[in-house]
Amino acid sequence: MPATSQVYFFATCLIDLLYPQAGLAGMQLLRREGVEVIFPANQTCCGQPAFNSGYRDEALAVARAQLACFPRDIPVVVPSGSCGGMMRQHWPELFAGQPDEQAALDVAARTYELTEFLVDVLQIRLRDLGEPLAVAIHTSCSARREMGVADRIESLVAQLDKVEVLTQARKAECCGFGGTFAVKQADVSGAMVRDKTDALRATAAQCVISQDCGCLMNIGGAFEKQGDGLQTRHIAEFLWERTEGAAP
């Protein structure tokens, strides 16, 4: 395992532009644990949108542009199961036979999803400073199946003693985001997120937490459209708020 006193933070394009507070909270959580967090200036996107749409050459070009962002043998922490899954599971496939395959394998091997890093590597201990709150957790499909880290978010939230976790029906079912799926199959995606939001609402949770901003954009956007007051939060932002008593 690479040294952990320093990490690279790979923000993901979605967080950089749409959910920077989630990314910042993730970086602050790491820093509070004594980790020096480096934000590589030239990072952009892992290449997943094109990869999942069949445009592999375009995905490869974008993924390739990231390799130079992580030269040293320190972990790359990603606050997203799907971008982490892209880097860890699909980069080896995407770069297979390419001249920089080894560099891609190297980065893939030291890529961590944020909750995975907090639990497995840092063994973080959390103290809950917030008011009593009922939440539901939506684990992204990539965190669950590609990264195999579904239980990390659960164990982090379980450390917060004033937070009650409610479980929605069909918890492991996809929310219907799927990247370009939500555009190409907009109506199917809409039906899926309707089922997901119905199940979440039925728990009477006050807030829905996830480790992926793609799912949160889908679920939170649907709540908003449905005129529902249900809040959504990325796990990093949620943990930071609960343990600092304030927004980042």
Next chain:
Amino acid sequence: MSSARDNILGRLRANRPHAAPTPPVYAKPLGWDRERCITEFMTRMQAVRGETHRVARDDWPAWINRELPPRGIHRGLIGRGAVAEKLAAAAADEFTLTRYDHAIDDWKGVLFRDIDFSVTGTLAGLAESGSLVLWPSPDEPRLMSLVPPLHIALLDAGRMFENFAALLAAENWSARMPTNALLVSGPSKTADIEQTLAYGIHGPKALIVLILE
């Protein structure tokens, strides 16, 4: 159509995928003794509405004489051989027994319409899945365990195996497969309407296993 054969095999031979390892022979030893096997078998069989009774080895005709008439079941089908002879000799008067002793082709209608129950032996029992193993034979043909609404199967308590893999390994089936071999685990059933279990669709509506000890 031999050209189709040659074309298909030719295409398959032209492209040999990377070798895959030959899988090990599957075994799933459970460490169950005979009594455990019997109780597991009964639990599984009952879970799919199979009736099971432990009966002394020579008492099964008496069980039939005692239990079937009150249920209004009288018209039986027997094959040839020891089981058939034993029932024929001991059956109570209210039973009408038909012998399956000639080819089915000219009496299918009788078999499908005029028989209430059949009695057959079995080759073995499988504990883990609650299955009967049948090797139909000229003496106990294939339709005997299939067409009558009630099938009574005699299972020797000494012929229990943990599972199918154990039986295949112990008795070297691959060298001597019969015309037809069957695993039967309960009466006929379906869940094709609303995933709701309903029993007695095409095969026997009821299966009674008499475990002979």
Next chain:
Amino acid sequence: MNQTQAFHRRIDAALHNDQLRRNFRSALSGIQAKRETQFPDDTQLQSLREQARMVRANALVRQPELLEQLEARLTANGIQVHWAETPQQANTIIGDILQAAGARSVVKGKSMVSEETELNHYLEQLGIEVVESDLGEFIIQLAQEPPSHIVAPAIHKNRREVAELFHRFYPDIPYTEDIDQLTQSARLILREKFAAADAGISGVNFAVAETGTLCLVENEGNGRLSTTAPRVHIAITGVEKVVERLSDVPPLLEILTKSATGQPITTYFNMISRPRQPGELDGPEAVHLVLLDNGRSRIRVDEELLDTLRCIRCGTCINYCPVYVQLGGHAYGTVYPGPIGIALEPQRIGIDKVGTLTSACTMCGACGEVCPVKIPLPKLINRLRAEAVNEQRTTTPLLGRGSLRKPSEATIWKLWQQMYSRPRLYRLFTLVATRLRWLTPGSLGGWTRYRSAPRPAPRSLRELAMKEGFGSE
């Protein structure tokens, strides 16, 4: 109308059929729960999956030898083997056998391969009566619909719909919505058919090369009846169904029945090795096996795509697919729906014909997680998406490669690449997007039909991180 428009039209119909969606949601929730009771121990499940995967993978590698061995053993056992490259050939073979035997009526056990060849339609044109005898197949034959699921063909119908069908075709039977009574009605109707049929047609779950044995898995007994009561039995199957040894069967049987139906085993496991032998009193006098290729040997050429052929047709990927549960099987418009359909059908039929199916997947991975033979379905679907928009990617003999490439879409991805592979350009973009966030459109096509539009934050994370004193390299 092109294939994508046609697909969207079927999707639209499915999504607007609330009854249909309720039927699927309820049925699939039940099947999932039943399956999960069969695998309490994940370690055991994973080791059984690995065994099943190895059995199937080995059989595919050795497929030509195993098929020859199967043919030799079956022939020695007295079962006649026929080969068909195309559905038309398979239908001709079966039609000829039936006509030579003077068969006027056929009872059928469930066979998805016969759906590939549209066998019923062909035989009916020859004037042969064909009765589907699996209860689900019987129901949809009455309704004149194709199966909507490969294991539970009438899963889309509720009891009321079944009751109305029975009443329409069999008005003498009193109307009932009771499932037990409906089942008994079907029993009475079909027993007469079994007793009278000249021939039986079935599928095959596993064909064992070592012994020349055809294995059939079922609950109802219609498979046994179709293969035992008539004087001729014709089995039809895909060339990929062969396995090497009899000892390969127990793990496949166990994981098939547990995965497909949530039962430790089905009621009947039927192993057929011979026609009726001298002295035997029943069973068909002639047994035939039709081995159908229909694109399978082409699929096997590609090291990655050949995993598709490991499939044992349990339907578990379908049962867990979050898209299938919304749409049901008919929306796919192909013989095989759901994840296995998305992976198999474009390969079998051509991307230019049905490649648009690959859009009906969120890459959630649920199918790959439950597949009993560990087919990496999301990976295959992703690969097919790549083949659909790029003619030159590989030399794989896929039909219709590149046929779904649209210049407009390709241009968008090229622009996307330009921006995201050039950090300075990307930074400029985020700067502009955050500063002009009020210009973000409030309507983004299909997305905003169901959700609010996402909007850039006032400052990007890059800027916030710098402000908070995080280092960058």
